[in-house]
Every structure is written in C-alpha cells, then in structure tokens.
Amino acid sequence: xxxxxxxxxxxxxxxxxxxxxxxxxxxxxxxxxxxxxxxxxxxxxxxxxxxxxxxxxxxxxxxxxxxxxxxxxxxxxxxxxxxxxxxxxxxxxxxxxxxxxxxxxxxxxxxxx
Amino acid sequence: xxxxxxxxxxxxxxxxxxxxxxxxxxxxxxxxxxxxxxxxxxxxxxxxxxxxxxxxxxxxxxxxxxxxxxxxxxxxxxxxxxxxxxxxxxxxxxxxxxxxxxxxxxxxxxxxx
Numbered sequence: 001x002x003x004x005x006x007x008x009x010x011x012x013x014x015x016x017x018x019x020x021x022x023x024x025x026x027x028x029x030x031x032x033x034x035x036x037x038x039x040x041x042x043x044x045x046x047x048x049x050x051x052x053x054x055x056x057x058x059x060x061x062x063x064x065x066x067x068x069x070x071x072x073x074x075x076x077x078x079x080x081x082x083x084x085x086x087x088x089x090x091x092x093x094x095x096x097x098x099x100x101x102x103x104x105x106x107x108x109x110x111x112x113x
Numbered sequence: 114x115x116x117x118x119x120x121x122x123x124x125x126x127x128x129x130x131x132x133x134x135x136x137x138x139x140x141x142x143x144x145x146x147x148x149x150x151x152x153x154x155x156x157x158x159x160x161x162x163x164x165x166x167x168x169x170x171x172x173x174x175x176x177x178x179x180x181x182x183x184x185x186x187x188x189x190x191x192x193x194x195x196x197x198x199x200x201x202x203x204x205x206x207x208x209x210x211x212x213x214x215x216x217x218x219x220x221x222x223x224x225x226x
Contacts, residue, residue: 043219
C-alpha cells in the first residue's frame with residue numbers, strides 16, 4: 001500500500017536553529033498538508049498546499065514557517081528559528097482531493113533544546 | 114467555528130465485547146467526518162470516512178461508524194473487540210471539501226484479554 005514517508009523520524013535541534021522536515025507524499029496525490037501534535041495535546045492543522053501554493057494556513061503558521069515542493073516528489077516544512085514550544089510531532093499528509101481521506105506519514109519528532 | 118469532541122479520554126472493554134468510541138462535532142455546512150487510529154510511535158492511520166450517502170460507514174479492521182445528523186455524532190463501533198485494537202483513536206471533521214481537518218483530543222482504547 002502506498003505510504004507517505006517522512007524523514008528524519010527524530011530531530012533534536014538547538015533553539016534558534018533552522019530545521020527542515022521532509023516528506024515524500026504519495027505520487028498521484030495533489031494535496032499536501034502539515035499537522036503537528038504537541039505531546040499530550042490535539043493534532044493541529046498547520047498548512048495545506050495545492051498547485052504549488054499555500055491554500056490555507058492556521059494562526060500557528062507564522063512567518064517562522066514555510067513550505068516548499070522543491071521537486072516533483074518532496075514536500076518540506078522549514079522552521080526558520082526554532083523555539084522551545086516548537087517541540088512536537090510533525091505529521092505530513094497527502095490526498096487525491098478534497099473528497100478523499102488523507103494518508104499521514106509516521107511523523108517527525110522535533111525536540112528543541 | 115468547527116470543533117470535535119471526544120468525551121472519553123479512555124475506553125476499556127474486554128476482548129470479544131462490542132466497543133463504542135464517541136465523537137460529536139460542530140461544523141457549519143455539510144460535514145466530512147473521519148476516524149484515524151494511532152499506534153505507539155506510529156503515524157495516523159485512516160480507518161473510515163463519511164462524506165455522503167448511507168449513514169453507516171464501514172472501514173478497516175472491522176470498524177464502522179454511524180453518522181447521526183440530528184445528534185451531530187459520528188461514533189466509532191466494532192461488534193467484537195480485539196486486544197490488538199488497543200490504540201489512540203481520533204475523530205476529525207472538515208467543512209465540506211475544504212482542506213482543514215479539525216481533530217478531537219483522542220480516546221485511548223484499552224482492550225483487555
């Protein structure tokens with residue numbers, strides 16, 4: 001069964017450093033998403049991406065965050081200057097379209113120290 | 114605003130007994146409803162969805178859910194629980210074909226032998 005692949009599975013970074021979280025969505029999917037889950041809390045929407053542009057973003061997704069689809073297969077989330085409160089599990093997801101379920105990756109656990 | 118409530122933090126059932134994990138939602142317009150399961154250190158796995166049609170939807174691993182518009186509920190059910198069903202279950206909703214999924218806080222299902 002096709003999978004969404006995320007790398008790395010765990011990343012530790014120092015506060016103020018930039019991090020890039022990588023995702024390879026399912027190849028025929030057109031819609032891409034990032035969500036995050038702070039330990040013990042809900043899964044929260046960050047951003048959706050379609051046709052090479054952001055289609056929706058949450059208030060969490062401020063100027064420190066950016067997304068990119070640099071080639072035909074990767075979808076990245078960059079956090080420009082990490083803060084302690086950015087520590088969370090970050091999930092990438094993709095879907096064929098708005099009427100379909102989302103396929104989530106296994107997540108990247110980001111720890112900011 | 115969209116919201117999802119899962120009123121139980123934990124549900125305990127004996128193996129072989131039926132299980133129900135509750136979910137209620139609030140959304141303007143037509144809801145798209147989803148259930149996801151999360152095993153330890155894994156991503157979110159899609160179980161089933163309701164978009165339109167029959168109120169009873171069947172999904173993976175023998176799970177089903179019933180959409181009840183008047184009660185704004187989408188409870189997850191299974192006739193006979195397995196120990197391997199023990200995991201964290203998330204209900205999610207989005208408004209129509211918009212991209213943003215709103216998750217409930219999750220319910221831990223514990224199935225005892």
